[in-house]
Amino acid sequence: MSSSGATHKSGWFSDLYQKRGLSGPAAVILFLGFLLVPLLPGKFPIIVGTEVLIVGLFALSFNLIYGYMGQISFGHGAFFGLGAYATALLFRYFQMTAGGIGYFGFFLSLILALPLAALGSWVVGFFCVRLTGIYFAMLSLGFGELLFYLVFSWYSFTKGDDGIQGLLPPPFFQDATYYYYFTLAVVVLSTLLLWRITESPFGYTLRMLRDNRNRAAFLGINVRRVMLTNFVIAGTFAGVAGALWGPFQRSVSPHILGWAESGKAVFMTLIGGAYYLAGPMVGSIIYTALNAYVTRFTVFWPLTIGIIILVFVIFIPGGLLSVIDQRIRFRLSAGKVEEIRKGEPVSPPGGGA
């Protein structure tokens, strides 16, 4: 690296920051943090950590529609639920035919959740992408509630309100720590894929749709097709998160398809920061971890999270990461101001000389 006076602001953090924005270093810190969670005493942090990861992946997939495409979906929980129910029903099938679930059956029922979630999101997306704004939100809400009540009322197939119980994974994954690392691996892989997608030309097309749909259309972009593709990708990743949910909870229940569940993805994203890839995961940590620990002290958890959301919405509209981003930018530029005062040349970002 450079030997000039600017090196004191250099280092892996600011290098990565300057190259990738805040999400780069944030992802590294989050990943290291998640790796170390099982070192904490007791089983509780591992279970909370697994939930943070699964719900975080769900929120990440939601943010593909919200942060990148600029539409708000209140039916995203439906695809999470589709994935979860597909896995759960296949689980039951393998358990009934083979007497127990082997590793093959376990992985097969996880993987088969993906095409189902993709198919579901294609059907819903086909209609939703014709609309924007509040109508997009309402149609996705309508489809989500429709699926919720179908699952709720189709007792012979989905066990309705009782949910599907007894989803015991094979012996290796019954250990909370191993299942945690398995979840971490899947979530990291999915996040890398999502990162590739959002940094590809396709990802930048999405940002253009968010900022100005008409201009994108004039440039010859097939707006609906791009939106539909993105909707299906988002729905599929929600399905991945859903598939992980059943074996983790050992059961699935229809409430995961409801609009309140989709709403959680919305506020996790906004708390963390919608314009950062890592934002929804940060939001999931705040929400899920707070939920797990606050409910130990008080039954009035909704009141607590309600007030937290209120404070965030009113005072920190860009989410937590945007505040951190501003602080870092301020400190990095403050360093440069000092150098200019000392009469030293300011090195360009990334060093030099």
Next chain:
Amino acid sequence: MPDLGSLLIQLFSGLSRAMMLFLLSSGLSLIFGVMNILNFAHATLWLLAAYLTYTFFQIFSGLWGSEALVLVNSIVMATGIMFLLGMAIERFLVRRMYPRELPEQLLLTFALILIFSDTIKLFWGVENRRIVLPIEPMEVMGSFVNPYFFVIIAAGCGIALGLRFFLQRTRYGKIVRAAVFSRDMVSALGIRIPAVYAGVFGLGVGLAALTAGIFLPIMPLSLGIDMDLIVQCFAVVVIGGFGSIGGTFIASLIVGIVYSYSILFWPDGALAIIFLILVGVLIWRPWGLLGTEMRY
């Protein structure tokens, strides 16, 4: 096949349900039309008002006995309080959200759901509440109908007409309608827009409170019934068309009656049918039955 009497009962219960949906959705639609805020917490405020009315009724019926007049008194007091609460919510919370984007506005009202539903749990606990009025069932074609259904249907139609009169004929109603079209113009005419906003929000919440009070004698109160109701109100507003009171009225009749008849034939799937209608209308006419294409 159910007999004629039970079909008739379902009709009355469907009509009264339609009245509830209409009174709630028209407040929702009014707030959205004037301020572009979709109030997720509308049904939660409705539930809060119902609990308030319940408490007033308990207090006053202890003094004067369970009379209809005591209920009216409680409804008026609860509605007044909720009107003021609505104005306060607009003044201190919603007002900060006007320059923001839609998801943030939704998130604020979503936070209000969590706060108010937990407040209800804090003050009234988790057990179900209901009030009992001395009402004799009435015989209609061999089945017994609660005559209170007629009170509800009459009150609902009365309030709907009153709302229409207010919006069409009075000075303040005209200001509200003008504000839907052009806030800037209304403001330029020297009318204080912030006061109009607070008033409209208070009016919407007040309507919800009134509805809650009227329905209290036939509706057992329990936590969480607001969550199902709010999405049905959204369904009504969307099916009828945003900002169209007439469309909202028709949509509530459709949703209320379809719901009460599908309960006869497929009890668990009744709400699935409502959302099937919602999805169908949004695909066919995204601006709703009577909405104008302009707002789409």
